[in-house]
């Protein structure tokens with residue numbers, strides 16, 4: 001039959017089980033932290049888009065006097081007296097051009113403004129974006145939708161029709177002629193205040209386990225685990241195992257007739273330590289043995 005495992009081995013096993021459980025819950029918390037970090041980052045990007053759109057909307061349009069081949073679209077032209085022309089870009093157009101630049105540069109975040117009823121083909125939604133629009137339309141109280149998609153994190157926030165949007169997204173009869181001329185009178189009209197017109201969609205590279213690993217496996221954390229192990233090991237060895245060993249030796253000595261073997265311990269009156277209690281019981285046993293031995297000696 002196999003021998004029973006020592007307390008020392010059991011204590012080590014318990015230590016490692018505890019360690020794995022703690023690390024496991026730490027990982028679970030890290031997952032939540034990752035969600036929060038990515039969500040905050042995506043939110044900050046969406047906030048920037050909102051600010052940019054409201055700046056352009058507040059100024060009516062942004063007017064540029066040069067059209068580059070990449071950004072040659074405009075919604076209005078203003079011919080100044082000195083033969084220069086200015087081209088007006090409305091919020092949606094200016095945002096699309098901003099996103100084209102942002103998505104080409106080395107920024108982490110990509111963003112687009114899209115809809116389930118696009119006026120502009122280049123703004124067409126992908127499957128995550130379609131699902132997000134459907135979710136916002138189904139439940140108007142939904143503030144945002146997020147999803148992990150392979151190595152990417154996706155975030156979407158609704159764009160709701162307000163009074164000011166109706167000029168170009170309400171009745172086509174009210175729309176500026178330039179909008180009708182460029183996009184026709186079919187696309188993205190007949191909205192009402194409160195309707196979900198579309199979304200701001202943000203895509204971020206996700207944070208993988210391997211990227212998080214250096215953060216976890218740093219000298220302070222690893223040192224902490226080693227220290228925890230040493231403290232555990234020291235405690236079990238010195239305060240439990242060493243004393244049990246000494247008690248075993250003392251008891252053996254008493255059993256072999258050395259009744260004067262001193263038992264060094266703190267009496268239960270002054271100690272809650274369980275080993276002290278075992279010591280005390282052995283001491284009681286030793287005293288009754290002494291008594292018996294003395295009685296027998298007297299009788300002789």
Ligand code: HEC
Nearest residue numbers: 090092093096114115118119120123159160165168197198
């Ligand atoms: C001055 C006219 C005008 C106003 C006002 C306006 N839009 Fe637009 N909107 C457009 C045009 C033009 C486009 C297409 C832009 C492009 O080519 O990318 C567009 C596109 C969009 C898109 C992108 C999807 C698509 O159809 O291609 C969304 C979303 C959108 N608008 C929401 C709004 C919201 C919300 C408001 C009010 C806060 C608003 N718009 C006000 C003219 C306008």
